[in-house]
Amino acid sequence: MEWLFLDLNSYFASVEQQERPELRGRPIGIVPLITENTCCIAASYEAKAYGVKTGVNVAEAKLLCPHIELVEARPKLYVEYHHRIVEAVNSCIPVTSVMSVDEMACKLMGRERALPNATTLALDIKQSLRTVGATLRCSVGLAPNRYLSKIASDLCKPDGLTAFLLRDLPQALYCLKLSDLVGVGRAMEKRIHGNGITTVEQLCQLSPEQMRRIWNSVLGERLWHWLRGADFHSPEFKRKSLGKQHVLPPKYRTREQALFVALKLLHVSAANLRKLKMWAGGIGAVVEFLKKRPARFDGEGVEVPAWKAHMRIHECRDTVILQGYLTKLWDSCPAQEPLQVGIWLFNLVPDELHTLSLFEDDEKRHRISTVVDELNQRYGQNAVYFGGIHSVLDSAPTRISFTSIPDLDDF
Numbered sequence: 550m551e552w553l554f555l556d557l558n559s560y561f562a563s564v565e566q567q568e569r570p571e572l573r574g575r576p577i578g579i580v581p582l583i584t585e586n587t588c589c590i591a592a593s594y595e596a597k598a599y600g601v602k603t604g605v606n607v608a609e610a611k612l613l614c615p616h617i618e619l620v621e622a623r624p625k626l627y628v629e630y631h632h633r634i635v636e637a638v639n640s641c642i643p644v645t646s647v648m649s650v651d652e653m654a655c656k657l658m659g660r661e662r663a664l665p666n667a668t669t670l671a672l673d674i675k676q677s678l679r680t681v682g683a684t685l686r687c688s689v690g691l692a693p694n695r696y697l698s699k700i701a702s703d704l705c706k707p708d709g710l711t712a713f714l715l716r717d718l719p720q721a722l723y724c725l726k727l728s729d730l731v732g733v734g735r736a737m738e739k740r741i742h743g744n745g746i747t748t749v750e751q752l753c754q755l756s757p758e759q760m761r762r763i764w765n766s767v768l769g770e771r772l773w774h775w776l777r778g779a780d781f782h783s784p785e786f787k788r789k790s791l792g793k794q795h796v797l798p799p800k801y802r803t804r805e806q807a808l809f810v811a812l813k814l815l816h817v818s819a820a821n822l823r824k825l826k827m828w829a830g831g832i833g834a835v836v837e838f839l840k841k842r843p844a845r846f847d848g849e850g851v852e853v854p855a856w857k858a859h860m861r862i863h864e865c866r867d868t869v870i871l872q873g874y875l876t877k878l879w880d881s882c883p884a885q886e887p888l889q890v891g892i893w894l895f896n897l898v899p900d901e902l903h904t905l906s907l908f909e910d911d912e913k914r915h916r917i918s919t920v921v922d923e924l925n926q927r928y929g930q931n932a933v934y935f936g937g938i939h940s941v942l943d944s945a946p947t948r949i950s951f952t953s954i955p956d957l958d959d960f
């Protein structure tokens with residue numbers, strides 16, 4: 550087990566039942582406003598038993614459950630409880646990421662990963678929630694990756710505990726519906742059906758390439774790996790690119806100096822890329838220019854359009870090779886007075902999906918880059934750097950600390 554996912558059951562309704570004991574044990578629906586023209590944004594278990602689901606409109610809810618009590622939502626209260634819940638979970642295991650007001654994921658470490666220990670931990674968490682509110686229940690999912698842990702947490706409600714073991718994958722998923730898979734919405738389901746696939750079992754018979762084709766993106770391929778329990782960071786929903794920008798001090802406002810600053814930004818970004826265990830399939834650069842002021846003219850000056858260029862590249866995370874690409878891009882940069890430079894790396898893919906390079910020296914180059922990263926981490930940024938940026942070392946101070954990169958452990 551690598552991940553524990555926690556999903557509060559009937560969260561808003563449970564908080565209301567905690568705050569107002571007279572509502573406990575009764576079917577209630579939470580509505581944004583008390584009016585006939587709205588729908589339930591949450592329902593208590595007791596209301597769910599009558600078929601009242603999230604999103605059902607008030608008229609329908611009353612038809613399904615005539616004695617349902619409608620309660621106006623108190624968002625601030627739910628956020629307050631949220632913070633107390635996170636604290637309670639944190640007292641059992643550090644919360645790796647908070648996904649929403651009622652969902653969080655925890656990366657398991659060391660002995661926690663053994664199923665009996667992970668199970669005990671889940672029960673401890675459930676217990677600690679009761680200290681926040683006696684009415685609070687959660688469903689817990691345990692799995693080899695975060696994606697599957699979320700799916701597991703959805704399977705048994707309320708107060709459930711479900712685990713997917715690596716050795717049972719993907720067969721353990723065959724009982725699910727396609728729409729049970731996170732990321733398979735109605736449109737996606739239609740597209741999968743269009744390919745003659747109607748069950749998760751059939752989906753699991755496909756190759757990574759076929760999945761990629763159906764999804765028309767690398768996401769399909771990722772899903773193939775996730776369904777088999779692979780655990781890799783794929784900040785795909787958030788991080789598709791990374792990069793940095795810097796406003797040039799006056800002494801660097803030439804085309805040549807701007808390139809050096811851009812190379813330095815690249816040097817930092819490439820180190821981040823390696824730290825994230827990702828590869829870039831593209832590189833881009835942007836330069837904004839100072840306004841042009843014709844002689845004997847003291848008006849506003851004339852706007853010079855920014856220069857922007859990018860190229861797709863063979864998947865790469867090596868600083869030297871990336872510098873070569875950037876220098877090549879720079880050929881098309883006009884010789885205006887630059888004000889700001891930026892670089893970005895895009896089409897990022899994680900290690901697991903990186904098509905291994907056929908170039909022999911890639912591995913050696915990669916080792917050099919890694920050594921440089923290690924030296925810089927140990928002795929401070931710029932302890933070791935690549936030739937070409939030394940003239941601008943005092944520019945673009947690095948504000949990124951490796952420990953504070955967000956999204957690092959997302960999925």
Ligand SMILES: [Mg+2]
Binds near residue numbers: 556557558559560
């Ligand atoms: Mg929930």
